[in-house]
Amino acid sequence: MYLTRHRCADFRNISRLEFEPARSVNVICGENGQGKTNLLESIFLLTGARSFRMAKDISLIKRDCDACKISSEFFSEGRAQSLEITITEKGRSASLNKGTPTKASAAAGKVRCVVFSPEHLELVKGSPERRRRFIDTALCQISSAYLANLRVYTRLLGQRNSLLKDAQYVSAAAEMLDVYDERFTEAASVITEARRAFISELRPIALSSYAAVSSERERMEFHYESTMFADGECDAGDALIKLRESRALEQRAGYSMSGPHRDDIALSLDGADARVFASQGQQRCIVLALKLAEAELMERRTDEKPILLLDDVLSELDEARRDCLVGSLDDTQAFITCCDPETVLERYHSDARVFKMRDGELKGG
Ligand SMILES: Nc1ncnc2c1ncn2[C@@H]1O[C@H](COP(=O)(O)OP(=O)(O)OP(=O)(O)O)[C@@H](O)[C@H]1O
Ligand SMILES: [Mg+2]
Numbered sequence: 001m002y003l004t005r006h007r008c009a010d011f012r013n014i015s016r017l018e019f020e021p022a023r024s025v026n027v028i029c030g031e032n033g034q035g036k037t038n039l040l041e042s043i044f045l046l047t048g049a050r051s052f053r054m055a056k057d058i059s060l061i062k063r064d065c066d067a068c069k070i071s072s073e074f075f076s077e078g079r080a081q082s083l084e085i086t087i088t089e090k091g092r093s094a095s096l097n098k099g100t101p102t103k104a105s106a107a108a109g110k111v112r113c114v115v116f117s118p119e120h121l122e123l124v125k126g127s128p129e130r131r132r133r134f135i136d137t138a139l140c141q142i143s144s145a146y147l148a149n150l151r152v153y154t155r156l157l158g159q160r161n162s163l164l165k166d167a168q169y170v171s172a173a174a175e176m177l178d179v180y181d182e183r184f185t186e187a188a189s190v191i192t193e194a195r196r197a198f199i200s201e202l203r204p205i206a207l208s209s210y211a212a213v214s215s216e217r218e219r220m221e222f223h224y225e226s227t228m229f230a231d232g233e234c235d236a237g238d239a240l241i242k243l244r245e246s247r248a249l250e251q252r253a254g255y256s257m258s259g260p261h262r263d264d265i266a267l268s269l270d271g272a273d274a275r276v277f278a279s280q281g282q283q284r285c286i287v288l289a290l291k292l293a294e295a296e297l298m299e300r301r302t303d304e305k306p307i308l309l310l311d312d313v314l315s316e317l318d319e320a321r322r323d324c325l326v327g328s329l330d331d332t333q334a335f336i337t338c339c340d341p342e343t344v345l346e347r348y349h350s351d352a353r354v355f356k357m358r359d360g361e362l363k364g365g
């Protein structure tokens with residue numbers, strides 16, 4: 001899939017911007033703080049996900065404005081389509097193919113992107129939340145059922161946590177918890193199963209990507225680490241029994257101590273925990289392998305290549321890994337930000353369209 005026109009208004013430092021990207025590679029260059037990442041962020045928001053910078057929606061709206069709008073025309077499923085997203089302090093809404101605006105989640109996954117930014121280098125050594133986000137961001141784009149289930153789970157989790165806090169003082173809350181526990185473990189089972197299926201499909205692709213980007217120096221391994229279910233099982237009934245046993249403990253803690261919101265991806269290199277031991281170069285290889293695998297898996301599941309957003313990462317990679325990444329761009333629409341376009345153009349894409357970002361305004365093409 002690819003974008004044919006992209007517009008945004010009152011988005012971060014961008015007042016108004018409109019451009020027609022190339023079908024292949026688009027290089028966005030400019031000095032620091034001019035709005036290059038902002039532009040990539042605006043494209044990424046079309047996927048329906050939260051910002052890849054972990055920013056709250058409200059910080060996306062240009063200072064002193066009430067709302068921002070992102071609207072794009074794109075080609076997917078064999079036809080021209082359009083999507084408009086509006087963000088106000090009350091929330092998001094979306095209009096697909098000029099239809100009546102709906103909840104933004106209804107249009108999630110129509111535009112699909114894989115993003116790779118310096119923040120993603122935290123994927124290996126950062127908190128488990130980053131690794132869970134990696135799975136959720138991909139799955140929410142390829143499965144609307146997963147997105148719906150995740151929303152149910154998140155709502156149940158919030159309600160269950162409040163009940164756990166209240167249950168010490170209010171006996172009605174303890175009774176309510178009995179009902180919630182059942183729904184909570186069922187929702188947890190559905191999410192865990194989908195995440196495990198995703199990871200096991202991703203695994204062979206990522207392992208061979210890792211071998212390629214690391215010149216087979218060491219062997220990468222990873223698996224999904226559930227806090228609620230034993231390996232290979234996803235039985236909500238068993239989980240419910242365990243949850244009831246740990247009720248007193250959870251009440252004292254005041255929050256749910258197990259479930260998909262506490263899970264992780266266990267990553268290792270030659271058997272050593274990569275979350276603790278991976279060097280900087282190894283971390284880069286792991287993230288690159290996971291991102292390339294994410295793009296390939298998305299293509300398999302949807303029959304279309306996702307749009308690739310590369311924020312300042314080419315400068316972070318050495319020559320061989322850069323070649324691996326750029327080699328995967330065939331027939332993919334990519335948006336690459338950098339300070340100096342020559343580094344990208346010289347060796348890789350002479351047919352790229354080059355834009356210059358300055359103070360929130362885009363020139364060139
Ligand atoms: N809500 C907002 N309203 C107005 N300006 C904002 C808002 N959020 C961020 N900015 C401005 O956007 C600019 C940063 O843009 P961005 O992060 O895209 O820079 P960049 O071109 O990617 O720079 P670098 O090369 O350093 O990564 C900063 O000047 C910041 O003050
Ligand atoms: Mg930037």
